[in-house]
Amino acid sequence: MTANDTSGLTLYELAGADPELRFSPYCWRVRMALAHKGVEVEHVPVRFTEKEKIAFSGQRLVPVLRDGDRIVTDSWRIALHLEERFPEPSLFGDPATIPLTQFVSAWADTTAMYLLKVILLDIYNALDESDREYFRSSREKRFGVRLEAFVADKEMHLAGFQKALQPLRAILTDRDFVAGDTPTYADYCAFGMFMWARGVSNTLLIPPDDPLFAWHEHLLDAFDGLARKAPRHR
Amino acid sequence: MTANDTSGLTLYELAGADPELRFSPYCWRVRMALAHKGVEVEHVPVRFTEKEKIAFSGQRLVPVLRDGDRIVTDSWRIALHLEERFPEPSLFGDPATIPLTQFVSAWADTTAMYLLKVILLDIYNALDESDREYFRSSREKRFGVRLEAFVADKEMHLAGFQKALQPLRAILTDRDFVAGDTPTYADYCAFGMFMWARGVSNTLLIPPDDPLFAWHEHLLDAFDGLARKAPRHR
Structure with a gap:
């Protein structure tokens, strides 16, 4: 699946020496939440010294979710955004x-x-x-x-x-x-x-x-x- | 209010040198839960070396709630019991x-x-x-x-x-x-x-x-x- 086949969302995540190594606990919360919702996103690796990649978010921490014009930071706020944007299946049950x-x-x-x-x-x-x-x-x-x-x-x-x-x-x-x-x-x-x-x-x-x-x-x-x-x- | 004016429930609680000093954090959870429900109970002080007072419960820890024939131990189980027995106002909201x-x-x-x-x-x-x-x-x-x-x-x-x-x-x-x-x-x-x-x-x-x-x-x-x-x- 290419980026064009996705929901149009982009997730900026911390990466290691191997750009495929994603280890941030906060990014993993969002990864699991996206999978729970069945939503595919484009993933962008961000190293500690590549903060310019997320400068558009107005702050320096990953994860950052870009959803069209909406920029959402902080894993908790991202979870709430995903719940609102893709209600089913619920991330919270109730x-x-x-x-x-x-x-x-x-x-x-x-x-x-x-x-x-x-x-x-x-x-x-x-x-x-x-x-x-x-x-x-x-x-x-x-x-x-x-x-x-x-x-x-x-x-x-x-x-x-x-x-x-x-x-x-x-x-x-x-x-x-x-x-x-x-x-x-x-x-x-x-x-x-x-x-x-x-x-x-x-x-x-x-x-x-x-x-x-x-x-x-x-x-x-x-x-x-x-x-x-x-x-x-x- | 005397014991006879109460719900008929009895709460066994840890006590200090002053028998009115009740300091167990688990007993305080139950005290607040009872107040939340508006339920009056008889309170029985139990010192560490007075475990014979709660021998009827088949274990050695306070709080113990006696509700007629029901003996409930463990603050969490007592909270669930109170919620079932006195549904309003709810202890949990939902x-x-x-x-x-x-x-x-x-x-x-x-x-x-x-x-x-x-x-x-x-x-x-x-x-x-x-x-x-x-x-x-x-x-x-x-x-x-x-x-x-x-x-x-x-x-x-x-x-x-x-x-x-x-x-x-x-x-x-x-x-x-x-x-x-x-x-x-x-x-x-x-x-x-x-x-x-x-x-x-x-x-x-x-x-x-x-x-x-x-x-x-x-x-x-x-x-x-x-x-x-x-x-x-x-």
Whole structure:
């Protein structure tokens, strides 16, 4: 399928050294939402040092969705836009769940920050040479330590991430998906984190005896294996 | 109002040295839920070393609700029971939100564990003499350090708790309550944590410039100031 066969929408996504490597957890939320809606879009890779590609959006963060004259930024606002533009099948199941789905989205934002410390050096290694200096200096400034220091404390950071996952684990002990029997945007918010790690890292986050395992496998296989087939950094 | 004027329900709650000091975050979820429903119950204080008072429930944790022949344990199951037994006003606003409210409940369970490390010694100091040895030995065994060690690292634990609160803060920047314009059980789950701290500790958790401040004040004042008037340890 070429871009001309698509809905006319364009999604700007973070890319690695391999331009087909898409690892942003926020972009993965949107990828899964688009697949849920059955909407094809043109995908444009954007590296950290290629922010001029999204200058038209008036800000510097991906994902950015261009839908005709509408420019939508922020994964949550993009999800709401897709729900309005392509109502069926609903991303939320029931409109009443939208506010609490935003809570799950915000929870996944916070929890991703625990995971970041586990995979920070893996992300660095998956980046194009042109992005590495920017990534190292900006992250070392933010955290006040060398990237390599995160690897030294990897077990501690992994334990912190596993603890932060507890609400998801508690829910998925009771049922198959976050909001019920079928996946909704709440699942894609949580799943985006794991696709971030999967794209760049070999760290085992979900062992087979984890209550998250079946859920994660299901989402890897969803939409004809969209997530499972996605390129990973080697 | 005497016990005879009530609904006939009895709630068994954790108590401090002052039997009127009720500080369990899980019991506070139920207290707020009962007030939301406008249901009066008889309250029975249970200290850590008085577990024989709830032996009839077949387990050792408060809260326990006795409703005629029905014995309901676990704050989440008690909330569902109250919703079925007293449908109006709904604790959830819309039945479609119940699964995601359970996620917020699970999130509050996890987040309470970050707060526990901030107020552990304050809890100890608020307990009856008869409970202190049990509490110290069980918690020191669980954490592998003396209770006093938590005070030494209080700033670190407080920072961890503040970070874990981020999803709540993000949501309450956008609207007045977790699920919309009015309080629901999702709010009471989060608020229960703050009532735990308020009962035993002087630690400032929510400064006036925090997005949580107005939300917290509103819930302190709700139901004729039920939470604000509740006894605190001095």
